[in-house]
Amino acid sequence: MTGSFRHSSLRHSRKTQGWLYAAPTAVIVGVLFVAPLVLVVWMSLNRWPLLGPATLNAPDNYTKIAGNPLFVDSVLFTLKYTAITTVLLSALALGLALLVQERRPGVGFFRTAFFLPGAVGFAAAALLFYGMLNADFGPIDPILRTLGLIDEPVKWIGTPNMALFSTITLVLWRFAGFNMLILLTGLQAIPVEVYEAARSDGAGRWQIFTRITLPLLRPTLALMLILSVTGSLLAFDQFFIFTNGGPDNSTVSMVMVIYRDAFFRFDLGGAAALSVVLLAGLVGLNTLMMRRLR
Amino acid sequence: MRRYTTLSALAVLFLFPLLWSGYASLEKPANYLRMAEYGEGVGTYATNSVLVSVMTVGGTLLVSALGGYAFARFDFPGKNLLFLATLAILMVPYATILIPLYVLLGYLGLQNSLVGLSLVFVMFQLPFALFMMRNAFESVPRELEEAALVDGCGTFRAFSRILLPAVRPALITVGLFAFLASWNDFFAPLILLNDGASFTLPVAVVSMTSGTFGTVDYGMLQAGVVVMALPCLILFIVLQRHYVRGFMSGALRG
Numbered sequence: 001m002t003g004s005f006r007h008s009s010l011r012h013s014r015k016t017q018g019w020l021y022a023a024p025t026a027v028i029v030g031v032l033f034v035a036p037l038v039l040v041v042w043m044s045l046n047r048w049p050l051l052g053p054a055t056l057n058a059p060d061n062y063t064k065i066a067g068n069p070l071f072v073d074s075v076l077f078t079l080k081y082t083a084i085t086t087v088l089l090s091a092l093a094l095g096l097a098l099l100v101q102e103r104r105p106g107v108g109f110f111r112t113a114f115f116l117p118g119a120v121g122f123a124a125a126a127l128l129f130y131g132m133l134n135a136d137f138g139p140i141d142p143i144l145r146t147l148g149l150i151d152e153p154v155k156w157i158g159t160p161n162m163a164l165f166s167t168i169t170l171v172l173w174r175f176a177g178f179n180m181l182i183l184l185t186g187l188q189a190i191p192v193e194v195y196e197a198a199r200s201d202g203a204g205r206w207q208i209f210t211r212i213t214l215p216l217l218r219p220t221l222a223l224m225l226i227l228s229v230t231g232s233l234l235a236f237d238q239f240f241i242f243t244n245g246g247p248d249n250s251t252v253s254m255v256m257v258i259y260r261d262a263f264f265r266f267d268l269g270g271a272a273a274l275s276v277v278l279l280a281g282l283v284g285l286n287t288l289m290m291r292r293l294r
Numbered sequence: 295m296r297r298y299t300t301l302s303a304l305a306v307l308f309l310f311p312l313l314w315s316g317y318a319s320l321e322k323p324a325n326y327l328r329m330a331e332y333g334e335g336v337g338t339y340a341t342n343s344v345l346v347s348v349m350t351v352g353g354t355l356l357v358s359a360l361g362g363y364a365f366a367r368f369d370f371p372g373k374n375l376l377f378l379a380t381l382a383i384l385m386v387p388y389a390t391i392l393i394p395l396y397v398l399l400g401y402l403g404l405q406n407s408l409v410g411l412s413l414v415f416v417m418f419q420l421p422f423a424l425f426m427m428r429n430a431f432e433s434v435p436r437e438l439e440e441a442a443l444v445d446g447c448g449t450f451r452a453f454s455r456i457l458l459p460a461v462r463p464a465l466i467t468v469g470l471f472a473f474l475a476s477w478n479d480f481f482a483p484l485i486l487l488n489d490g491a492s493f494t495l496p497v498a499v500v501s502m503t504s505g506t507f508g509t510v511d512y513g514m515l516q517a518g519v520v521v522m523a524l525p526c527l528i529l530f531i532v533l534q535r536h537y538v539r540g541f542m543s544g545a546l547r548g
Contacts, residue, residue, distance in 0.1 A: 017449055018368025022376060025361035025424060029379050031402075032417040036394035037386065043394060099301055106298070112534065113305040116312065119530035121478025123496040124522040127515055128315045130503060137512040139314055173311065181541050234387050237480050241500050255389040259485070262393050275390040282387050 044276045048269035050262070061273035070249065071257045071274060078254045082232035085168055089228050090221070092172055093179035098213075100180070101187045111184075115177030122174060126241040129170045133157070160250035163243045167251065170238060175231075179224050186220025187213070222293035226286060233282060254278055315523070318516040325513035329521070332502065332514065334491050336521065339498040342408060343477060346494055349412035350476035351469045354419045358468055359461075361420075362427025363453055367439075383421045392485045399486060411486050411494075415476040423468045426543055430464035431457060466536045467543075474526055495522050 045058035065071060100111050117125060132138040135153035144150045157163045190213065198208050214221075236255040239245055245252040258278070262271035319325050330336050364370070365377060395414055396405070404410030434457055442452040458465070480496040487493055493501070499518035503510055530537060 014368055014449075015370045018364050018370035018373070021360045021364035021368065021453075022370065022373070023360075024357040025364075025380060025420065026376055028357055028413070028417050028420060029376065029383070032395065032398075032413060033383050033386075033391070034379065036391045036398050039394035039398055040391060043397065048397075096304070099297065099304075106301075110301045110305055112531070113308050116527065116530070117308060119474065119526045120312070120523040121474075121480070121496060121526065123478065123480035123500055124519045127499060127503070128311055128519050128523075131318065131512045131516050131519070132311055132314060134512060137318070139318075173308065177308070181538065185541050230387065234389050236389060241480070241503070255481075258389065258393065262396075263485070268393060268397065271393050275393055279386060279390040282390075283385055286385060 040272050040275050040279075043269055043272035046269050048267075048272065050266035050268055054269070057269070061269045062277075064270065065273060065277065068257070068270075070252060070260075071254070073249070074252045074254045074257045077250070077252065078233055078235065081164065081168070081235060081253070082229055084164075085171055085232045086225065086228045088168065089172060089175060089179055090224065092176045093183055093224065094221075096176060096180040097183035097187055098209075101184060111177075111180075114180055117174050117176075118178040118181075120174070122237045123241060125174045126170060126238055129166070129173075130242055133166060157243050158247060160247060163247065163251050167238050167242055170242060171232075175228075179228065182224050182227070183217065183220055186217045189220075190216045218293070222289070225293065226289050229289065230282060230286065233278075233285075312523070312527075315516050315519050319513065319520045322513055325511075325517040328511065329514045329517040332518075333498060334493075336495075336498070336518070338491060339493055339495045340521065342492060343495040346408050346412050346415070346483075347473050347476045349409065350415040350419070351472045353412060353416040354423050354472040355465055355469055357416060358420060358423035358427045359458065359465065361424050362429075362431050362461075363457065365424070365428040366431035367436075377424075380424050381421050383418065388418060389481060392482060396485055406486070406488050406492055408487075408492060411483055412476070414482055414486065415472070415479070418482075419468075419472045419475060422471060422540070426464050426468050426540070427461065429543060430461040434460045463536060463539065466533065467540045470529065470533050470536055471540055473529065477526060478522070 043054070044061050045056060046054040047057040047060070048054040096114050100107050100114070120128070133140055133154075133156040135141045135156075140156075141150070141153055144154070155162055156166045194212055194216070195208065198212055203211065234255055235253045236259070239251050239253050239256055240259070243251045245256055254274070255278075258271045258274045261267050261274060333339070361380075365373065392414075399405050399407070399410040399414075402410070404413070438460065439452040439456050442456050443449070447455070478496065480500065483494045483497045484500075487497065490498075495518070499515065499522060502515050502518060505511070
């Protein structure tokens with residue numbers, strides 16, 4: 001065997017080997033990601049009942065979206081929920097991150113305490129709040145009554161505004177630590193020397209925050225905003241479990257409408273069309289945010 | 295000092311719900327006995343959840359370790375395309391492809407199947423896991439495996455004997471993320487499983503809120519919350535270091 005032949009067969013076999021190691025990834029991505037992406041578009045062009053054969057009906061599934069009042073309302077509601085949640089969550093996470101950014105005694109405990117709700121599953125967290133805010137079973141109403149803050153049971157999920165308020169509280173509790181952790185990675189990447197230089201130039205705490213911390217934190221803040229906006233626009237668990245869309249369908253999110261179309265109205269084609277619209281909207285929004293914010 | 299007062303007050307707010315849930319469930323131990331007999335029996339649901347988590351963690355580790363090795367050490371046609379396609383999973387919202395996945399798993403004979411559900415979880419974990427594993431393998435010095443290859447080991451022996459032990463921390467991080475995601479997820483099993491006997495814990499415990507004869511058994515419900523939450527809390531506290539590394543790696547940035 002000559003040297004060069006040996007060399008080329010070795011290179012050839014390394015190519016094959018590379019493919020073999022990557023093959024499981026390719027199969028998973030191909031079958032469970034690329035194929036469903038193609039399928040969702042195809043389904044959206046068909047009348048596709050939960051049971052029974054599909055028939056081509058394009059573009060009916062798309063044209064009827066505008067006439068689906070539940071979906072139109074859900075878009076407005078989800079946008080409102082997303083705006084409020086993102087603002088409050090960013091502010092809270094930033095506050096927490098600033099409080100625990102410096103290594104001091106006990107800071108590790110507080111970081112863990114703030115993050116711990118994030119280790120609990122979101123469904124479990126929603127059920128926890130479901131019990132905690134129940135006037136007869138939970139502790140919140142008795143505590144508020146003892147403090148003299150209320151006279152009668154609070155309708156935590158009984159009115160549209162209270163349901164939204166309670167849900168956002170749940171989301172803040174569950175996700176503040178997660179977002180704090182993201183921001184901490186950004187804060188810790190700011191060199192100590194920058195702060196020292198600013199301080200020796202006589203900058204105050206507020207100046208340091210607005211002139212140094214915020215600008216240098218921008219990429220991390222952008223990442224957090226994108227994750228928060230995307231996550232909120234796709235809200236499902238909190239409303240399905242905690243408010244069940246109520247009262248009077250006032251807390252129905254976009255993904256809930258997709259779910260209802262598919263499994264209560266057995267209209268998989270309609271659900272697929274809504275999915276495609278949501279998918280296109282989110283990919284567009286993400287691209288826009290990445291350009292703008294980074 | 296004022297800082298510590300603020301921190302302590304906040305810590306109370308964040309920890310209170312967790313402590314209350316544990317207290318409310320244990321106040322009457324019978325809560326757990328009723329939960330044990332709920333529906334198909336909590337044992338069935340817990341077993342389903344454990345099976346799904348084990349298959350998801352195992353599958354994610356297997357696929358991402360092999361794939362990470364391929365992307366870190368080999369050149370092959372289509373390499374960049376495959377990597378981008380995997381990362382694109384992050385761009386596509388989870389909820390929008392579950393409906394077609396439901397139909398697709400039906401074609402594959404995996405509807406209402408714990409295996410099918412686990413495969414879907416592996417797919418959703420893959421961008422993060424592959425990114426983590428590729429970076430981990432890239433940071434292992436090439437000399438280490440070249441020595442083994444010169445000694446006559448095949449690439450697979452070098453991979454399993456030399457490289458895998460070297461990337462153990464990354465494997466733990468990937469496994470932890472895969473466990474938390476698969477154990478806790480509610481939406482995917484809600485859509486992909488349709489028979490009570492195959493429900494995982496989140497779906498089963500959420501079904502308790504529909505109540506019997508119009509009354510919800512809140513004590514039993516909190517017992518269910520504790521059974522779901524406790525393994526995650528313990529694992530997180532024990533493996534916190536590895537969890538935080540997942541954030542620091544930049545893998546979330548995809």
